[in-house]
Amino acid sequence: MNADAVVLDIDGVLVDVADSYRRAIVESVDAVYDRTIRKDDIQLFKDAGGFNNDWELTDAAALYILATEEGYRESLEGFTDAIAAAGGGLEAAETVVREAIGARATQRVTNRWDRERLRDVFQQLYLGDELYRGLEGGEPDLEREPRGFIHDEPVLLDANARDWLLAGYDVGVLTGRPEAEAEIALDRVGLDDAIPVEHRFTMDDWEEGKPHPRALTTLAERFDAESVVFVGDTLDDIRTAVNAGDADSDRDYYGIGVLTGGLTGEEGRRKYEREGAAAVLESINAVPDLLES
Numbered sequence: 605m606n607a608d609a610v611v612l613d614i615d616g617v618l619v620d621v622a623d624s625y626r627r628a629i630v631e632s633v634d635a636v637y638d639r640t641i642r643k644d645d646i647q648l649f650k651d652a653g654g655f656n657n658d659w660e661l662t663d664a665a666a667l668y669i670l671a672t673e674e675g676y677r678e679s680l681e682g683f684t685d686a687i688a689a690a691g692g693g694l695e696a697a698e699t700v701v702r703e704a705i706g707a708r709a710t711q712r713v714t715n716r717w718d719r720e721r722l723r724d725v726f727q728q729l730y731l732g733d734e735l736y737r738g739l740e741g742g743e744p745d746l747e748r749e750p751r752g753f754i755h756d757e758p759v760l761l762d763a764n765a766r767d768w769l770l771a772g773y774d775v776g777v778l779t780g781r782p783e784a785e786a787e788i789a790l791d792r793v794g795l796d797d798a799i800p801v802e803h804r805f806t807m808d809d810w811e812e813g814k815p816h817p818r819a820l821t822t823l824a825e826r827f828d829a830e831s832v833v834f835v836g837d838t839l840d841d842i843r844t845a846v847n848a849g850d851a852d853s854d855r856d857y858y859g860i861g862v863l864t865g866g867l868t869g870e871e872g873r874r875k876y877e878r879e880g881a882a883a884v885l886e887s888i889n890a891v892p893d894l895l896e897s
Contacts, residue, residue, distance in 0.1 A: 605858050605882065607895060608829035609774040611820060614781055616837030616865025617888050618761045618793045624730060624753040626866075629662045632726040633669060635746065636718065641665045641680060647866035648684040650838050651875065654693025656780035656814040657807065659723050664697040670716055671701045674709040730754055731785075739784050754788065760864050761793045765889040772895075774827040776803040778819050778834065778844070783808045802826060815843035817851045824848070824855050831856040833895070835888060837865025842879040858882035860891065 615621045626646050634640035646661065655661040668676070668683050678686065683700065690696035702710045725746065728736050732752025733744045744750075769775055777799055779786050783806040790796040803826065805819035812818055824832045832855060834845045845859030861867065861876035861884045876884045883894055 605831060605833060605856075605895060607773065607831045607833045607858065609776060609824065609827040609832045610769055610891065610895075611776040611778050611823055611832060611834045612888070613834075613836040613838075613841055614777065614779040614786060614789050616760075617835055617862055618759070618795070619757040619789050620760055620864065621757055623756040625658050627753050627756075628726050628730040629658055629665060631729055632662050632722055633666045635725050635729075636722055637666060637669055639669050641668070645680050648681055649687070650840070650866055652684040652688040652692050652696075653815065653840055653843065654687075654691070654696065654813075656838070656840055658780070659726060660694040662722050662726055663717070663719050664694050666722055667694075667697055667701060667713065667717060670713045671705060671709075674713050675705050676701060678704070728752075754785070757789065757792070759793050760888055761795075762889045763794065765892055766794055768892045770798055774803070774829065775799055776805075776823045776827065778805045778814075778823065780807055780813060782806060814838075814840040815847050817844060817848035820844055820848040820857065821852045821855075824852065824857070829855065831858070833858045833860055833882075833891075835860045835862060835891060837862050837867065839867070839875060839879050842876055842881045845882075846880045860885060860894070862887055862890075864888070 612618060615625060626643055629646055630640050630643050649655045649661050649664055668680060686700040687696045690699050701713065727740050728744045728746050730753050731739060733750040735752055736744050786806045787796055803823065805823065810819050820834055834841060834857065842859035842861055845857045849857040859881050861881045863872050864887045867875055873884045885891065885894060
């Protein structure tokens with residue numbers, strides 16, 4: 605690939621978030637509505653596209669639960685397929701519900717759809733009491749263990765692979781995490797001091813979100829790179845690299861999918877390849893061997 609720069613997603617690439625962010629999605633909906641989806645169902649939303657922001661994915665899961673109580677009859681897979689067909693993301697989810705159950709039923713759903721409370725519960729569960737007070741500036745009100753799910757994120761990036769990448773390439777970060785939460789994860793994997801702020805894009809730095817290419821093409825410009833590898837764990841990560849190549853013909857962009865997030869096994873590999881992945885690897889730690897070869 606002759607890459608000049610390597611850009612990394614965080615969740616599912618650098619740290620495992622199955623028992624943190626994904627757990628928070630499931631338990632937030634359950635805490636607010638006493639019904640929820642399964643953790644495995646989260647991947648259906650991710651594959652539909654437009655759900656790089658896990659708060660919005662939580663909102664969409666809650667929307668589905670509420671819509672089924674007002675007459676929506678599609679399975680969750682049918683719901684997410686319809687979201688994908690409508691362009692992906694939360695706005696598409698709202699359109700799917702409205703067209704399926706009508707305006708009056710949708711209004712009843714909307715009246716119960718408390719996105720602000722869902723976000724607040726999510727942050728309490730994910731951050732835990734101490735970090736919630738520090739980052740959100742509020743007082744927790746959930747009866748639960750005070751320790752947040754953020755502490756249950758095993759590191760996926762080996763020190764040897766990390767040091768090899770830093771020694772040979774410009775390394776950047778492109779993540780849907782808020783800045784403060786990105787810093788916590790990067791510190792845990794030993795990258796916080798190694799990657800300057802201008803080489804990072806977080807939720808706080810851009811409105812469009814993945815798979816919009818702006819963040820990736822901007823990082824490429826800042827690196828003055830001719831060839832950029834972007835390593836991610838979702839189809840939207842691969843779409844981001846493909847879209848960047850379409851938007852910026854002066855550079856080459858390669859999307860690499862890893863099988864340490866929600867996409868796993870041969871089915872995950874096939875999904876990546878259908879979206880145009882340049883390579884599919886077992887983990888971030890295989891990137892050095894790929895680039896050397």
